[in-house]
Amino acid sequence: MRKxxxxxxxxxxxxxxxxxxxxxxxxxxxxxxxxxIIAGVFGGLFTRKTSRAFLAGFLGVGLxxxxxLFYLSLTAExxxxxxxxxxxxxxxxMGWLVIVVSVxxxxxxxxxxGLLGRSLVEFIDDLSSKRPVPTPxx
Amino acid sequence: MxxxxxxxxxxxxxxxxxxxxxxxxxxxxxxLGILQPIGGIFDVGRAVNEPTAQTVTIPGLSAEVTVLVDQxxxxxxxxxxxxxAYMALGYLHAKDRLFQMVMQNYLASGRICEIVGEYAATxxxxxxxxxxxxxxxxxxxxxxxxxxxxxxxxxxxxxxxxVAGVNAFINSMTSITTPFEFKVLGFKPQPWTRLDVFIxxxxxTWGLSGGIYDLYRQWIRSTIDxxxxxxxxxxxxxxxxxxxxxxxxxxxxxEYPNAPGGVVVSSYPGESAVQISAEEAMIPQAKLQALMxxxxxxxxxxxxxxxxxxxxxxxxxxxSATGMPILxxxxxxxxxxPSLWYEAQIVVPGQLDVTGVTLPGLPAVLLGHNDHxxxxxxxxxxxxxxxxVEELNPSNASEYTYNGAYRSLAVYDENIHTxxxxxxxxxxxxxxxxxxxxSAVGTYGLDSESQPNIAMNWTGYGITHEILSAGxxxxxxxxxxxxxxxxxxxxxxxxxxxxxxxxxxxxTCAGLYPIRSGYTGEYPVAAYNDSIGMTSYIPYAYIPRSVxxxxxxxxxxxxxxxxxAKYGFQLLGPFDDGYRGRRIDYLLNHxxxxxxxxxxxxQADSLEVSAQEIVPYVVAAWDSAGDGNGTxxxxxxxxxxxxxxxxxxxxTPTLWMYLEDAIHYVVLDELRSIDSSLLLSRxxxxxxxxxxxxxxxLDDHTTTGQVxxxxxxxxxxxxxxxxxxxxxxxTDPSNWIYGVHHRVYVDHLADFTYIGGGPQxxxxxxxxxxxxxxxxxxxxRMVADLGNIQKSYGVYPGGQSGNMFxxxxxxxxxLWYAFNxxxxxxxxxxxxxxxxAAAFQAADxxxxxxxxxxxxxx
Numbered sequence: 001m002r003k004x005x006x007x008x009x010x011x012x013x014x015x016x017x018x019x020x021x022x023x024x025x026x027x028x029x030x031x032x033x034x035x036x037i038i039a040g041v042f043g044g045l046f047t048r049k050t051s052r053a054f055l056a057g058f059l060g061v062g063l064x065x066x067x068x069l070f071y072l073s074l075t076a077e078x079x080x081x082x083x084x085x086x087x088x089x090x091x092x093x094m095g096w097l098v099i100v101v102s103v104x105x106x107x108x109x110x111x112x113x114g115l116l117g118r119s120l121v122e123f124i125d126d127l128s129s130k131r132p133v134p135t136p137x138x
Numbered sequence: 139m140x141x142x143x144x145x146x147x148x149x150x151x152x153x154x155x156x157x158x159x160x161x162x163x164x165x166x167x168x169x170l171g172i173l174q175p176i177g178g179i180f181d182v183g184r185a186v187n188e189p190t191a192q193t194v195t196i197p198g199l200s201a202e203v204t205v206l207v208d209q210x211x212x213x214x215x216x217x218x219x220x221x222x223a224y225m226a227l228g229y230l231h232a233k234d235r236l237f238q239m240v241m242q243n244y245l246a247s248g249r250i251c252e253i254v255g256e257y258a259a260t261x262x263x264x265x266x267x268x269x270x271x272x273x274x275x276x277x278x279x280x281x282x283x284x285x286x287x288x289x290x291x292x293x294x295x296x297x298x299x300x301v302a303g304v305n306a307f308i309n310s311m312t313s314i315t316t317p318f319e320f321k322v323l324g325f326k327p328q329p330w331t332r333l334d335v336f337i338x339x340x341x342x343t344w345g346l347s348g349g350i351y352d353l354y355r356q357w358i359r360s361t362i363d364x365x366x367x368x369x370x371x372x373x374x375x376x377x378x379x380x381x382x383x384x385x386x387x388x389x390x391x392x393e394y395p396n397a398p399g400g401v402v403v404s405s406y407p408g409e410s411a412v413q414i415s416a417e418e419a420m421i422p423q424a425k426l427q428a429l430m431x432x433x434x435x436x437x438x439x440x441x442x443x444x445x446x447x448x449x450x451x452x453x454x455x456x457x458s459a460t461g462m463p464i465l466x467x468x469x470x471x472x473x474x475x476p477s478l479w480y481e482a483q484i485v486v487p488g489q490l491d492v493t494g495v496t497l498p499g500l501p502a503v504l505l506g507h508n509d510h511x512x513x514x515x516x517x518x519x520x521x522x523x524x525x526x527v528e529e530l531n532p533s534n535a536s537e538y539t540y541n542g543a544y545r546s547l548a549v550y551d552e553n554i555h556t557x558x559x560x561x562x563x564x565x566x567x568x569x570x571x572x573x574x575x576x577s578a579v580g581t582y583g584l585d586s587e588s589q590p591n592i593a594m595n596w597t598g599y600g601i602t603h604e605i606l607s608a609g610x611x612x613x614x615x616x617x618x619x620x621x622x623x624x625x626x627x628x629x630x631x632x633x634x635x636x637x638x639x640x641x642x643x644x645x646t647c648a649g650l651y652p653i654r655s656g657y658t659g660e661y662p663v664a665a666y667n668d669s670i671g672m673t674s675y676i677p678y679a680y681i682p683r684s685v686x687x688x689x690x691x692x693x694x695x696x697x698x699x700x701x702x703a704k705y706g707f708q709l710l711g712p713f714d715d716g717y718r719g720r721r722i723d724y725l726l727n728h729x730x731x732x733x734x735x736x737x738x739x740x741q742a743d744s745l746e747v748s749a750q751e752i753v754p755y756v757v758a759a760w761d762s763a764g765d766g767n768g769t770x771x772x773x774x775x776x777x778x779x780x781x782x783x784x785x786x787x788x789x790t791p792t793l794w795m796y797l798e799d800a801i802h803y804v805v806l807d808e809l810r811s812i813d814s815s816l817l818l819s820r821x822x823x824x825x826x827x828x829x830x831x832x833x834x835x836l837d838d839h840t841t842t843g844q845v846x847x848x849x850x851x852x853x854x855x856x857x858x859x860x861x862x863x864x865x866x867x868x869t870d871p872s873n874w875i876y877g878v879h880h881r882v883y884v885d886h887l888a889d890f891t892y893i894g895g896g897p898q899x900x901x902x903x904x905x906x907x908x909x910x911x912x913x914x915x916x917x918x919r920m921v922a923d924l925g926n927i928q929k930s931y932g933v934y935p936g937g938q939s940g941n942m943f944x945x946x947x948x949x950x951x952x953l954w955y956a957f958n959x960x961x962x963x964x965x966x967x968x969x970x971x972x973x974x975a976a977a978f979q980a981a982d983x984x985x986x987x988x989x990x991x992x993x994x995x996x
Contacts, residue, residue: 031177031313033159037152068175076183077943078175081318084891084942085179088166088322102173105159112151119141119148126141 003125008045013056016046020060020110025068028106036061036106040113044121053118054111061110066103073099167324167557182318186944190990196225196306199996204975205230207990210967211938211946214483214493216975220292221299223484224501226994228303231480232330235498235940236307237317238476240327241887242439243334243499246341247271248554253325254888256556260578264436266552267566267578270344273599274336280601289626293606297335300501304330317940319888330499338499339605343598345438346517347630347649350575350594351712352525353433356418356661357426361813371809374660375698376822379716380723382633382645383700384687389621389679397675398650399603399628404674415656416663416670419527421592425576429592432579439472447714447906448516449741449916450633451693451722454686455641459733460925463637466737467505467514468916470906473884475893475948477936479505479918484612485973492612493969495918495934502608505918507930509973510615511638512922516694518631518647521710523596524654524672525662526571535589538569541667545570571595571671592662595672597650598629617642617685624648625678633694639924645692647682647699650675651709659710676707691726695719695904715822717747718904734929737921738963743904748821749794750782755828756797759852773860773871784907786877786897793863793874795901795910800859801828804851807840821902828852882912884935884951886942893936893948899957905964919954919966931966 011019020043027035040057047053072078082095082102091097159171172178201218203226208214213230217223231239244250248266250258265271281297284290307315308327320327359368397403421429448469458464471478476498483493484503494506505514531537537544547567554562567574567590574590603626610623611634620636624646627634631649636642656670657663665671682699684692696714725740726732757777764770776790784791802818805827809816827835831848838846838854846854867873877897884893898915900907906915915935922930935954939946953965970987972978982988 028174028176031174031181033171033174033177034156037155065175069180072175072180072183075187076180077186078180078183080943081180081183084318085173085322088890089164098173101170102175105155105170105173106175108151109155112148112155116148116152119145123141123145 003128004045004121005048005125010048011046013047013052016043016052016056017060017063019043019046020056020114021064021067024061024064024106024110028064028068033105033109036109037113037116039064040110040115041117041120043110043114044117044119047114047118050115050118053114055114057114057117058107058111061113062103062107065106069099069102162324166322168321169324172321177313179318179321181313181316182321182941183943185314185941188990191993192990193993193995194229194310196229196303196994196996198302199225199994201996203994205992205994206975206978206988207992208970208987209989210481210950211944211989212481212483212970213992214485214970214972214975214978216485218486220486220489221295222994223486223490224296224299225303225306227482227484227496227501228300229307229994230303230482231300231496231498232304232307233315234938235476235480236304236327237319238887238940239304239338239499240325242341243337245437245439246337246344247274248552251554251556251562253323253557256558256560256562259554259556259562260432261436262554263564263578264432266554266564267573267575268344268348268594268596269550269566269568269573269599270340271333271337272550273602274333274340277340277601278333278336289606289610293609294332296501296609297332297605300335300499301330301332304499318942319890322890323888335499335501335605338497340598340602341439342497343602343604343629345630346632347520347522347598348596349521350429350433350523350525351521352523352660352662353421353426353430356421357423357430358816359661360420360423361816362809363812367808371806371819371823373823374711375702375713376716376820377826378720378822379697379713380719381698381701382647382692382694382719383682383684384689384692385684386700386704387644387683387685389683391677391679394621394625394677394679396625396678397628398624398648398678398681399601399626401628401650401675403677413656414658416665418661419664421527421662428579429576439474439478447696447718449693449695449718449722449904449906450514450516450635450645451691451726451740452635452637452643452645453726453732454643454690457690457726457730457732458925459731460923462639462641462923462925463643464732464734464737464924465507465512465514465635465637465643465922466741466920467516467635468741468919469505469515469517470915471917472914473882473912473917473935475884475886475891475936475942476940477917477934477950479934479936481932481934481938483969483971487973490613491973493971494920494932500605500608502605503612504608505920506932507922507927507969508612508615509927509971511620511636512924512927512930513611513620513634513636514920516633516635517696518633518649518699519696519711519713520631520649520651520699521659521712522598522629522631522650522652523594524571524652524657524659526569526593526595526665526671527662528569528571528574528591528593529664529666530589530591536567538591539666540570547574569593571665572599597652597672602629603627604629616640617644620644633696633699635692635694637922637924639927642686643692644685645683645694647709649681651681651707653707680707682709689727691732693719693722693726695722715748715820715902717822717902718906721745721747721904734921734923734931735961735963738931738966739961740904741916741919741921742899742957742962742964744784744900744907745782746784746791746794746901746903747782748798748825748902749780751825752801752828753777753780753782753794753797755848756801756852756856759849760856763847763849763853764856765853767857770857770860774856784876784880784899784901784903786880786899787875789871789874789876791876791901792867792879793859796859796863797856800855800862801852804838804855804858805835807838808835811840879910880907880912881910882907882915882955885913891942893951894955896955916954919964920969921966928968928971930969930971932969933964933966
């Protein structure tokens with residue numbers, strides 16, 4: 001049985017990052033933050049090192065959410081909303097912190113997704129490599 | 139093995155994130171997951187960008203409804219049937235104000251713990267005790283049982299339509315249209331019901347007529363322990379008042395035999411004095427204070443009793459510059475964001491063409507005008523709630539004495555559900571007089587009773603007909619139909635002013651007023667039989683009313699309804715101090731030909747009548763008995779030329795505020811020496827003491843061997859006021875400026891944010907703005923010109939949208955707040971009033987009047 005890493009190529013960090021960004025934006029449009037783990041998993045699929053998988057997910061989703069929030073701040077009062085929200089915690093005038101926390105949440109979801117994806121791939125590939133190769137019956 | 143461990147460890151991060159993003163953090167019950175860009179709190183910003191043309195489906199609609207939303211976000215609803223119109227209104231109420239509607243109803247029904255958690259249990263216990271939800275259910279049952287009556291059927295149909303509209307919105311809610319507050323609180327609204335409509339109506343009724351004055355009166359009276367002094371300093375009726383009704387107009391008892399709300403008047407004592415047979419029941423001071431403290435702390439959506447007020451007035455054709463009546467109204471309630479009010483025009487050809495303000499959740503325009511009449515409300519302030527102290531059976535606290543036997547108390551299980559998922563067991567007991575209010579607070583250990591025994595008998599606890607009456611008023615086209623509409627208005631008592639395009643003006647102090655037998659209603663009493671209590675009510679035909687008076691105008695500002703010498707029934711207060719009534723009466727009396735602009739100026743009038751009456755005595759006193767201190771002279775000099783207007787850019791209003799307090803303090807040493815927490819009487823009493831030179835109170839009894847006269851006392855009050863002001867604000871006069879400290883705040887219902895924060899004119903003036911942090915005031919200003927109803931104006935301090943990121947969140951506030959020094963008027967918007975959508979669109983030649991269109995389809 002072929003390993004996943006043999007099927008999906010290592011396309012390099014930047015292409016993997018771009019794939020995660022696109023996926024993060026597309027999946028986030030569903031309004032379910034949990035799907036960011038899936039976006040991150042793709043970072044783990046297209047890279048080989050654990051650290052790169054984490055970074056691809058972390059930066060990819062972080063960038064994706066950052067772009068979305070930038071767009072929303074231009075078109076849909078995202079900064080004003082952030083300011084009201086942080087005001088509820090007694091930190092008025094620090095709306096930027098909410099944006100940072102939001103991006104960080106997305107980045108961590110993506111990063112952990114990347115880690116999960118890489119270790120899952122390695123785990124499955126490891127399992128498949130240990131499975132005895134069936135010998136043809138004569 | 140290594141790979142398994144690595145895989146296992148890689149699961150830790152996602153799991154931790156899922157937990158963090160879903161678990162409540164303090165009040166942020168929605169969890170941090172709501173911070174995602176889409177599907178969380180940021181979606182509410184996307185709701186702000188509404189399409190210019192939109193089609194919305196409401197199941198059950200019989201025909202298409204066109205809604206033109208004007209430049210202020212105010213919907214103008216054009217429908218074929220009344221039901222369709224109210225379905226559209228219900229949808230719009232929910233779309234713009236769902237969080238407010240839910241919060242208000244949960245608060246009223248004692249369920250706020252379900253939204254905010256168990257820390258609000260005191261509030262829930264209170265509202266479950268007074269039983270607004272139980273009263274609402276009783277009222278709903280009455281409507282259902284009487285649905286054969288065309289007016290009742292009309293009202294129920296409107297309610298059902300409103301509910302259907304609200305639910306159409308709830309069922310169609312997306313992340314974008316879900317209110318921000320629900321996301322933060324992690325709350326999902328339940329479907330709306332008929333009962334919800336009645337619960338909110340009951341809350342309005344409670345907010346405007348639920349004052350428990352008996353407890354305050356008893357506490358003050360028993361604390362002073364001197365009935366002469368109590369009667370002199372705390373009368374129910376204030377001196378110098380101009381009553382609301384100048385000439386009483388009775389209706390035919392044959393035509394209107396009942397009391398308001400269809401209450402059959404079995405008998406009434408007419409002009410005979412009340413025979414007192416029930417003894418005042420003395421409640422221990424600690425228990426009184428605990429109950430009063432609870433009442434003071436519980437959140438009242440319409441504002442606390444002591445600051446509720448309103449103005450309305452109308453001039454007849456003879457006194458109007460237009461040759462037809464002009465009517466003005468500004469109800470003073472708690473200012474909140476979103477506003478209590480939601481403005482709308484509702485047009486159903488041949489049946490309804492009405493505009494004004496609605497209460498979100500209620501299918502009626504409460505204050506406004508239609509194509510023939512205009513009307514406005516002020517609160518009567520009548521005491522329609524009495525306290526009865528029950529005698530419990532010593533061997534069974536579930537029974538009480540009544541008519542010579544023991545009766546069982548009714549028991550309601552009112553378990554409180556909390557957001558945390560726990561239930562707080564709670565029971566409310568009820569006697570024949572009403573619910574036992576000490577169920578809400580554990581005061582019954584403070585006296586010999588071990589169980590609740592203080593019953594609240596409130597007219598609003600019964601079946602009431604506010605929505606039915608408002609619906610009839612919306613459709614009324616002449617004086618007779620106005621009478622017919624108010625025949626149903628039982629609670630809360632309101633001074634309902636009227637003007638029509640036939641040239642009539644009228645005012646009715648509408649409401650159900652008890653006729654008490656065996657007691658006065660001023661203090662808690664023990665009533666062990668049915669000869670004592672609210673045994674009858676003033677017939678509608680005879681309630682205070684004035685129609686087309688000779689003076690050519692009518693006015694009300696919460697003062698005494700009618701001169702007691704001219705009226706055979708007793709109306710118990712407490713009524714307002716009367717300064718606003720005196721001022722508007724003066725202005726209307728001294729203006730020969732009143733214009734719409736005059737009406738707007740009167741609504742903005744910030745002249746402090748109490749200062750106008752008292753300050754000249756203080757100035758004269760200082761000149762006569764002052765010590766000539768140069769510093770005091772310099773500071774008080776502006777009082778000599780002050781126009782008594784509470785303006786924001788001078789310091790005389792600030793000095794007056796300190797002076798008023800100081801005069802109370804130095805004159806009423808007789809009270810403060812008894813108990814420092816006693817209210818130092820009301821300002822009209824002080825005015826009377828000064829004007830009448832009442833030497834007993836003017837003398838400072840805390841000094842020995844010395845008798846002070848009026849001038850000495852007022853001079854010392856001036857020194858005290860200036861010292862207090864300087865102590866508080868320092869010696870820099872720029873920090874004494876009124877507007878530095880007197881500022882208006884419209885707080886969000888859940889305290890998320892506020893509107894305003896700027897300097898505010900007025901105080902206890904026509905332009906009401908009490909206290910330093912102004913949180914109450916004109917919640918709606920309207921001027922209706924019956925000569926040209928198109929040229930009528932309105933505004934309220936807020937905005938149509940409950941979405942705090944919408945331009946319609948505070949645009950009306952900006953208008954309401956903007957004071958024009960040249961015209962001496964605040965801003966208003968013209969109340970666009972077109973009878974068809976096509977006419978409205980045709981009139982919008984500039985393309986600025988109509989902002990967007992919503993088409994509702996079935």
